[in-house]
Amino acid sequence: MLHSRLLNYVDEVARTGSIRKAASHLNVAASAISRQILALETEIGTPLFQRLPRKLVLTAAGEVLIGHIRQTLKDLSRARDKIEELKGLRRGEITVAMMSGLASNLVPGTVKQFRAANPRVVLHLTLLTTGEDIQSAVATGEADLGIGFDFTKDGNLKTLARAVGRLGATMAPNHPLAKRSQIRLSDCVDYPLVIADQSTAIRPYLDTAFARAALEPQAAIQTNAIEIMRNAAIVDNAITFLTPFDIEFERRAGRLVYIPVRELAQETQTLMLVGHQRGTSAIASVLAEMLKTMMREASA
Template sequence: MLHNRLLHYLDEVARTGSMRKASARLNVASSAINRQILALEAELGTPLFLRLPRKLMPTTAGEIVIRHVRQVLKDMERVQSRIEELKGLRRGEITLAIMSGLAANMVPRIAVDFRRNSPRVKLTMRLLPSGQDIMAAVSAGEADLGLGFDFPRDPSLRVLASGVGRLGAVMAPDHPLASHNQLRLSDCADYPLIIAEEGMAIRPYLNEAFAATQLQVEPALETNSIEVMRHAAMLDQAITFLTPFDMEWEKRAGRLAYVPVHELRGRVQTLMLIGRDRGVDALTSLMAEQIKAAITTTAGG
């Protein structure tokens, strides 16, 4: 791998056509430049410069190396610029639009971790009722990022991160079924069921699964609130059906257990982080990277 110093030597010699001129511009002894270039030529087994009486001219191999060198230098400049930009990212504002089920779960932990590293950055969390509302807010620039489930494709938006969450049975850790590795819907039907209302993204998956098993289910409670579903599942030996994304904090705190359900194995929701297609700034990228890590960890756990 070419060292940074040698990159500049090669670039200057190619630009000036002279070891002496490159030496003057770089404030380095010409003998040092020549020694390093000779060592590289020996390593590559071919000369990189034609040493003419008044000028050094790149050989064909030299031109290939110089093109590579200049591309690497440009990339290094971009990296350095990005790093300098990141050093200043201790002030600013980020607006994140989210679905309700995430408001009391993954997002607060992400926000706390981010604020710990960037205490002067103002975070605004906007709770919006639907995926379409989130997409519209990001597209219009009212939010920098959007986090929700199963966003449809939109040419004005880009998916920055995603993770698949499988619907499963969620219950208190001391529930009689909590220790099982897998359940069937018929196992769950003997207990009070807390079901997502019609119109919620989860409900069609449940309807399909119950219909396929021909189970007649009388829910103990129907609600359009993920938070109510989580809290109800902690009481009265009740069971609800959520993805790991919906109960990440409670699972981490030991307040809820998640058990896969055989009939729901193909019923998944994709948690998606979206931004504008024209790109996001460096500050927003930092937040996006942190959310991506949280999505990956939760989807895998």
């Protein structure tokens, strides 16, 4: 506090050109400001101000120092703002851009936990179709955080966390294949298949795997909605292909099971949490830490 007080003294004298005016603006004694500045000049070994008859003007050394002082005061102000956010003294808002499948599965539990600890913070959860859209939202500042699969490299973004999930077969617990420890794609084609459509990040992996197995799947449903894939597997006795991240909630509730598929053993998707390269607000960083924990637990 003593350090920041001195910096404010020097800054205000430089702005007003007068110790008396600075003292009035800061509501302190002029003698206190004069004493502090003289002590600083003695420590540095050179005057910071030219004492003209009617005004104080920065010397060359003063010009060098004032840039450092003002940047330090800005940094201190930002640090105080973040501390105030963490103390819950501000309401704050956070925008998270995400793929739709995550919004009804992994993320809600984390949101509930965050809201319980930070009831005055408003969360904006925005569903976007593609990874490119999510990355763009974070890069342009429309979103504080982005979460989705297989983001491409972007110099404006910083990867805060990543977790790898392997594509496998998803089905209801009473499905004939549900008790197996591993299956092949050829085991699946005799049952109704719900397959991600061409607009999804999943589809290229499936196309490669089926082609390698010399199979042409006849999809009962093709969709870009993971919610439809999950629901069809639950109510229609269908098989769909997702990662454990996509069905975490249903697995815990006992509504879906995940079975590794031999031909998909090498096909993984990377769940990624990104923020802007310049950093995020303190309260957004708190949410990011909770999302990191969620990702780590879901991939265990």
